[in-house]
Amino acid sequence: FLSFSAELPGEPAPGFQLRSVDVVLDCHYIEEAVGGFPGAFAGSFSSDPATLVLRGVSIADDGSLDSVTNYEVPGTSADSTSPIIFEVSETLVPIPYAESLLHADCAGEEVTCEISPYSLHVADEMLTQASWFMGTLKLSSGLSIALVLKVRSDREEDGGVAVLHPRLKVPVSNEGTVLTTVEFQLSSHTPALRARLGSSVSLDCSFALAPSSPLASLEWRLQHRGSGRRVFHYQAGDTVQAEQPGAQVDVVQLLETGDASLRLHGVRVGDEGTYICLVSTPQHQAQNIIQLQLVEPPRVRLFPELVSREGNGVSTLTCEISGYYPLDVSVTWTRQAPDDKGKVPVSGSSTYFSSHRQAQDGTYSVNSYLSINTATELAPASHSCHVFSHLALEEQITASAQLRAPEQKISNGLVGIFIATFIFLAALIGLMLRRSKTVDEKSEESLETSG
Structure with missing residues (x-):
């Protein structure tokens, strides 16, 4: 199981005091290029350096x-x-997670910051008079934060005439900066998860809203291989709609703390994919994207465990690899005799595979075979099947079979011949003794008769 962690917002540790600091991040301002230059492709974007200053954050x-x-x-x-x-x-x-953003450099993490124009989810004449931007922050550890920013003008508040930024065409401060407030934030510290089949997972999604923007709806969707479906849906004032068995959102925590996390119980292969947490207010909409990857390690069995030299002199070892997910798995064979210093790789025409098979639960299996010419293998040896390079394996799995020494089989044969010969000789000697006794008795009878 894999997850990414970050420091959750909350009360400071005992003995620590909260301090108001500025968090400064290097960003890129991303904007769709409209008529930027002749021959520009529709949907192309421009990128310019920008700075994001989180003012007076409590750390x-x-x-x-x-x-x-x-x-x-x-x-x-x-x-x-x-x-x-x-x-x-x-x-x-x-x-959220301002402390992680502040200490990112010291922790050796990279911060990706992008800012782009934001369009309201639902048009409102009063709200559209203001300008909006979306800030997206991502840490290399996996933390993801989306900020919906509303532009404000300190000059308008003072009764003055707003001065517009020459590039963005929005009001700026006396220092030429774009002043904004956070109206809506959405975050996740588990944008990528890896879990075992049959386990339970929690896909983190949390949000906070300005008092003027109540929650309208929450929707979780799953996208995988070109198809999608709705997993969970909540509409303010309506009943909860869990559209997938085993999918659950704590609605009490959703409404009280903004915890929109989705919990999945007993995950199956069909639950793998890209999950989208979509939170909406009457005016805003933002989403988190979380990747869920499911894995299951292979089970390995090698048979027969002991190879004899009977038959036509060719024996086949079968390495059965089953119950794994996803598909890719690597297999190698080695041979080690008593005089070898290490295991010697075995390859070529003596090794081959069956086709892959998929079980009803979505897991895969395959057989790998090794042919041994027991007529030329004159020394005892250990043949091993090694399974590795699978996402669910931390270390390779090895199964071994033993080739019986030919001397051992020959000596057993000699013992059998010796025993049989001994029995034959004993029987022969016994027969001769009985015949000798019979001859002696007849001779004695003849002597008595003649006397």
């Missing part, structure tokens, strides 16, 4: 934050080359 201070200073906006110019700087406030919605 548990263990004494290591003394060197952290607040971010200072560099000098800006009022032209198209102005830097793209987003300042984010968590006044309405807290930013």
